[in-house]
Amino acid sequence: MGFLNKLLTREPASKDIAKKRLQLVIVHDRQPLSPGLMQIMKNDIILAISKYVEVDEENAQLTISQGTGRHRIVADIPVQGLGRRLQS
Amino acid sequence: MSARVITITSGKGGVGKTTGVANLGVGLALEGQRVIVLDADIGLRNLDVIMGLENRIVYDVVDVVEGNCRLQQALIRDKRLPELHLLAAAQTRDKTAVSPDQMASLCDDLRSECDFVLIDSPAGIERGFQNAIAGADEAIIMTTPEVAAVRDADRIVGLIEAAEKGPPTLVINRIKPDMVKRGDMLATEDVIEILAIDLLGIVPEDENTIVAANKGIPIALDGQSGAAQAFRNIAQRILGQEVPFMAIAAEPGLLGRMRRLVGR
Numbered sequence: 001m002g003f004l005n006k007l008l009t010r011e012p013a014s015k016d017i018a019k020k021r022l023q024l025v026i027v028h029d030r031q032p033l034s035p036g037l038m039q040i041m042k043n044d045i046i047l048a049i050s051k052y053v054e055v056d057e058e059n060a061q062l063t064i065s066q067g068t069g070r071h072r073i074v075a076d077i078p079v080q081g082l083g084r085r086l087q088s
Numbered sequence: 089m090s091a092r093v094i095t096i097t098s099g100k101g102g103v104g105k106t107t108g109v110a111n112l113g114v115g116l117a118l119e120g121q122r123v124i125v126l127d128a129d130i131g132l133r134n135l136d137v138i139m140g141l142e143n144r145i146v147y148d149v150v151d152v153v154e155g156n157c158r159l160q161q162a163l164i165r166d167k168r169l170p171e172l173h174l175l176a177a178a179q180t181r182d183k184t185a186v187s188p189d190q191m192a193s194l195c196d197d198l199r200s201e202c203d204f205v206l207i208d209s210p211a212g213i214e215r216g217f218q219n220a221i222a223g224a225d226e227a228i229i230m231t232t233p234e235v236a237a238v239r240d241a242d243r244i245v246g247l248i249e250a251a252e253k254g255p256p257t258l259v260i261n262r263i264k265p266d267m268v269k270r271g272d273m274l275a276t277e278d279v280i281e282i283l284a285i286d287l288l289g290i291v292p293e294d295e296n297t298i299v300a301a302n303k304g305i306p307i308a309l310d311g312q313s314g315a316a317q318a319f320r321n322i323a324q325r326i327l328g329q330e331v332p333f334m335a336i337a338a339e340p341g342l343l344g345r346m347r348r349l350v351g352r
Binding site: 014015018019021022023026029030 | 267
């Protein structure tokens with residue numbers, strides 16, 4: 001019986017799978033800019049900041065979040081060796 | 089007098105928009121409201137057959153917009169409910185036969201004729217949808233508890249808010265209580281959590297809806313089944329009455345609770 005199988009295998013209810021998938025896909029759908037455009041913008045921002053500090057490109061992140069009313073672009077860009085530069 | 093103009097829309101096709109418009113129109117007319125249901129699905133009209141008024145159409149919405157007839161000539165009075173009228177879509181034209189501006193001005197003309205204009209939106213997000221919301225004051229989003237329908241509904245929520253018609257309210261259609269109990273269908277709370285809009289109504293899956301469509305007699309007219317009652321409830325909520333939501337699989341059954349204890 002399907003139900004007993006689910007009970008024994010501890011398979012999550014299919015509606016919970018549906019809900020998780022929906023939540024993920026909708027986060028993506030709600031992004032106002034395409035992933036490609038976000039990548040280009042991220043590269044440009046890194047390029048600009050790199051003129052002044054050494055940037056950890058691998059771990060840089062650019063996201064658009066939906067606040068109340070307007071969108072907000074948040075750049076999380078780790079920098080390397082900033083202490084040394086301040087001293088010089 | 090100025091009517092409220094409400095568009096029923098969904099993004100995805102086949103979730104029950106047309107059935108919803110017909111039955112909410114009936115529900116509001118049963119409450120003594122003067123109602124015009126407007127089919128905005130030009131080229132693929134169906135509201136006429138769902139209401140059983142297909143043999144009485146002489147003029148349609150495109151005829152009105154193009155000035156081929158007076159507005160009054162195109163309003164088909166439902167003999168079962170004298171306060172209910174249909175303005176049919178054209179069948180031989182396409183969405184581009186009418187512009188959003190023309191629809192907005194048509195809706196303004198209809199305002200003085202009734203208490204409610206309910207607009208049946210076509211599926212999709214293109215011209216037909218833009219036409220359907222152009223003249224609306226508010227929107228009702230209809231969805232089913234299925235991933236494709238909910239995802240498309242979310243897209244439509246954004247478009248309605250962008251068009252400054254929002255926030256829309258939500259009707260969840262075709263809920264299968266047994267599947268919800270088994271955990272195999274998104275529950276009402278799940279859909280609300282994802283879409284984050286106010287719930288206007290829940291409608292159970294109901295075979296009587298198909299029978300009613302076969303006959304051209306909307307179930308809300310005199311049906312006692314779940315969906316008939318649900319649509320009448322929604323109509324009353326639109327009028328501001330406090331009507332409790334139907335108890336459709338509100339709680340998981342004993343087996344579901346057991347599984348929740350054991351599983352996950």
